[in-house]
Each structure stands twice: as structure tokens, then as C-alpha cells.
Amino acid sequence: YEIKMNIKVHLKMNCPYTNELIRNVLEERNDLFTLTDSSTSNDDNTLYWLEYEELDFDMLYRLTKESNNKKFLANSYCIRKGLLRKANFAMFVRKHLAKQPNSVLRDHYPETHIVDLIHPDYLDEALNEAFELRDTLEANTQENTDPIPFILKASILDKASELLIFYTQSELEEFFTRKYDDDDDESIANVREWIVQRYIKNPKLLPIYQNRKFHLRVYVVAERNLRIYVYDGILALFASLCYADDNDQTFDRLRHITNTCVQIDSKLDEEDLVKEFFSLENMDDELRSNIFEQIKSIVKDIFTGLHNEITVFQPIRNAFEIYGFDFLIDENNQVYFLEANAFPDFKQTGNSLSILIKELFQNLVQHIVLPYFGYEESNEITQRKLHLVYEKQKTL
Known part of the structure; x- marks a missing residue:
């Protein structure tokens, strides 16, 4: 029977709601967890539950490679942009479907196009790359068609900050021109990668x-x-x-x-x-x-x-x-x-x-x-x- 050491916990999430709930759960097991406020240390038996920027990934990778039995556990991976960045994910899906044509993602991920845009003046070039999208937007302008709506999302911004639902290239041009002309909005000029996704217009109600x-x-x-x-x-x-x-x-x-x-x-x-x-x-x-x-x-x-x-x-x-x-x-x-x-x-x-x-x-x-x-x-x-x-x- 071995006596196990207590698990030291470095807990600091910026959101008080989240921080409190995690703290409550850990304190219910205060026979096992000791919450410490000190900055990161590399003692054995340590759990890091911190914001991404606060985690010491160099140390984690080093410990992964060392064969000593020190136990550290962190609440985030370092590299996961293939899942989290919308354009990277869309590229992954394209590749995945090429290898696995029967993947369930074929029917469960909306048709998605990647638009790489340096400046609104280059929207034509960007759409030439995404030519299937360009052709559909063109078709949407024809009389007597049932137009297909699309939704534009910035690849790395969250919180629905830059969403646009649209039918035509001119609506897209107008959106980007307005955004870039709005000098206060620095963030948008730094965003190059966008995705345009078929908008699901028949949601369950x-x-x-x-x-x-x-x-x-x-x-x-x-x-x-x-x-x-x-x-x-x-x-x-x-x-x-x-x-x-x-x-x-x-x-x-x-x-x-x-x-x-x-x-x-x-x-x-x-x-x-x-x-x-x-x-x-x-x-x-x-x-x-x-x-x-x-x-x-x-x-x-x-x-x-x-x-x-x-x-x-x-x-x-x-x-x-x-x-x-x-x-x-x-x-x-x-x-x-x-x-x-x-x-x-x-x-x-x-x-x-x-x-x-x-x-x-x-x-x-x-x-x-x-x-x-x-x-x-x-x-x-x-x-x-x-x-x-x-x-x-x-x-x-």
C-alpha cells in the first residue's frame, strides 16, 4: 500500500464563474487537492488549471520526454489550431474527405469555402480561388432562382463578432469595404483568413x-x-x-x-x-x-x-x-x-x-x-x- 501525495493545484481562470465552480469541485475533495496561489513550480504531483497564456508548455514538453515519474497535468494542449481555427479546420475536412470519402463529415459539415483576403480590392482574386463559391454567388443574382444564403466568419475571431449572412458578391464587397474604411477597427485589417459557409436556412424550430x-x-x-x-x-x-x-x-x-x-x-x-x-x-x-x-x-x-x-x-x-x-x-x-x-x-x-x-x-x-x-x-x-x-x- 503506497501513500499517495496530495495533488497541488495551480488554479487561476480569468472568469470568476468558471474559477469558482472548479474551486468548489476541488474543495469537495480537499483530502486530495491542495490549492496553492504561488506561481508555477515544478513540484511533483501538480495540476495546472490556468489560462492558455499562463501555461508553461516548454516545461510540459520537456517533462513528456523525460522518463522520470514526475506527474504534472495541464488543462490545455499547446497545438490544436487544426480544430479551432475555422480555415484550418475546413482544410482538414477537405483532406479528410479525400482520404475517407465515406466520412460522416460529408453530410454533417456545411459546404465551406476558404477566402484569403489581404484587402477588399482583392476580393475578385480571392473568389477566383474559391471559384465554386463565386459561381453560386453569381447564380444567386439571376431572376427566378431560389438564392442560396451563405454566412461569412473570421477564421480566428470568436464571439460572433464578424458574422455576415449574404447572397451575392456585391453584399460581400460592401461588408469588407465598410469594415476596412472604419478606421477604428484595427482588428479586421489583421484578419486575412475567412470562411464562407452555406447557411442552414431550415433550422429545427x-x-x-x-x-x-x-x-x-x-x-x-x-x-x-x-x-x-x-x-x-x-x-x-x-x-x-x-x-x-x-x-x-x-x-x-x-x-x-x-x-x-x-x-x-x-x-x-x-x-x-x-x-x-x-x-x-x-x-x-x-x-x-x-x-x-x-x-x-x-x-x-x-x-x-x-x-x-x-x-x-x-x-x-x-x-x-x-x-x-x-x-x-x-x-x-x-x-x-x-x-x-x-x-x-x-x-x-x-x-x-x-x-x-x-x-x-x-x-x-x-x-x-x-x-x-x-x-x-x-x-x-x-x-x-x-x-x-x-x-x-x-x-x-
């Missing part, structure tokens, strides 16, 4: 929630090199206003964009904007479980492909990471993957559903952190669980 559009925020946990879990505490994030697809050319953001940060001006309460997916009313269990199965198979396929792309996704054996995956369901109950975010905004869950995030951290501590440090998985019962969807060990 539930009359009981005023036919407001919603997307799903699914928490995915990656650990070591490599296991992937999907958490079944899934959020449904709603727009404020009823969805209208009467070819309304204005694309009101409060109807079309479901990110919580866009709904800041909403007249609705938090409870109307953020709900738990498995508690949505008027949706039968069979449908819910079908949607969850689609989500799991999409996540599995993404990591099956990414695990071979070591230059853009590099899991290491002394780290884990939580991602926020966004999915949209269409009126035929087909699930589409939209994007993945690291260090997701847990605060948007709000107070009434904070148990969902707390149980995510409890699951993480029980099934990932404790076993890493040689403790048996504790079997505290949580209502929500992690589901293993991918497991393949590689050395790094």
Missing part, C-alpha cells in the same frame, strides 16, 4: 419556444494522447426573436444568430435563452437520443482524422482540454457541426443551469484527473456523464 432558432453547445473533453469524451449535459442556446425565413433579406441578428453574446440586447430572461437540451419540451426521447448519437459519431470522426495531423493537432500525455463544440439541427433532424472553441465561455450557461457545468468538472476530476495521478476513479453519482467516443494511444 419548436413551436413551444416561439419557433426561435437554437444551436447546441456540446462539451467535448480530450485527454492525454488520446481519449475523447462527449458530455451529455448539452445546452440549447436560443435566439431572442421568432425565426422567419420569408427570404427576409435583412437577416436580423436577434433572429438568426444564436450566440448568447449577440442576444445581449434581448428582452428575454436567461432562462428563455439557455436551456438544457435533454429537458427541452415537445421532443421525444427517441429523437433526442438520435441527435446525441449523430453528435457522438461526428466528434469521433473529427478526432479520428485529426489524430493523424500532428502539425495542427498535437495531444500530449500530460494534458487534457475542454472544448465547446457548436452544432445545428435542421428541420429533418440532421445534425451539422459548425465549429469548436477552446476555453469555452461557461458563464453563458447562467446561474440556473450552473449544476451542468459543475457536474462537467466533477466528471473531469473523477474520470481524468484522479486516475492520471494514480487514484482510483471515484464513483460519485452525477446525473450527467462523459461518454467515451474515441480511444487510441500514441506516444508523445
